[in-house]
Amino acid sequence: xxxxxxxxxxxxxxxxxxxxxxxxxxxxxxxxxxxxxxxxxxxxxxxxxxxxxxxxxxxxxxxxxxxxxxxxxxxxxxxxxxxxxxxxxxxxxxxxxxxxxxxxxxxxxxxxxxxxxxxxx
Numbered sequence: 001x002x003x004x005x006x007x008x009x010x011x012x013x014x015x016x017x018x019x020x021x022x023x024x025x026x027x028x029x030x031x032x033x034x035x036x037x038x039x040x041x042x043x044x045x046x047x048x049x050x051x052x053x054x055x056x057x058x059x060x061x062x063x064x065x066x067x068x069x070x071x072x073x074x075x076x077x078x079x080x081x082x083x084x085x086x087x088x089x090x091x092x093x094x095x096x097x098x099x100x101x102x103x104x105x106x107x108x109x110x111x112x113x114x115x116x117x118x119x120x121x
Contacts (some may be wrong), residue, residue, distance in 0.1 A: 003027055046103035051116045058106065064097055069120070072107060077119040080109070 003024035016028035020045050023031065053060060058069050064087070071076060071086055078086075084094045098118060101107040108121050 005031075031092070034092065034099070036099060041121050046100075047105065050104060061101075065073055065101055068094075068097055068105060069101060077117045080116045080118060083118055 001010055001022060002008065003010055003015075004021040005023055005027040008024050011022045014025060015022045016025065016080050017023070018028060018031055050060065058066060060093075061069060068083065068087060071083065080091070080094070084091050086093055087097075089097075098107060098109070102109070105121055107118055109116055109118050111117070
């Protein structure tokens with residue numbers, strides 16, 4: 001059987017089913033361990049960590065985080081799908097990057113009608 005996420009061949013008894021998708025163990029762990037944007041404990045920890053390191057604004061971001069932050073800084077607000085296309089990553093990977101930046105209180109998401117937008121805080 002093949003993993004629906006990474007397309008690796010996996011024995012049938014080593015497949016995990018999540019949200020209707022057949023996943024190998026590595027992809028299953030990645031999906032289950034993905035950070036959630038609305039996590040007060042993570043926000044508090046990120047804030048304290050950045051404070052201890054003397055980081056403000058976009059200091060200390062990884063290249064991927066900085067690319068997302070700079071894109072939103074230039075655009076003001078952007079549809080979630082447009083951000084995923086610009087970042088050239090699947091939506092679930094983008095949501096992980098977004099969640100970490102949300103924990104740092106740098107970005108936020110909001111909904112207008114049925115469209116989800118990302119913007120800076």
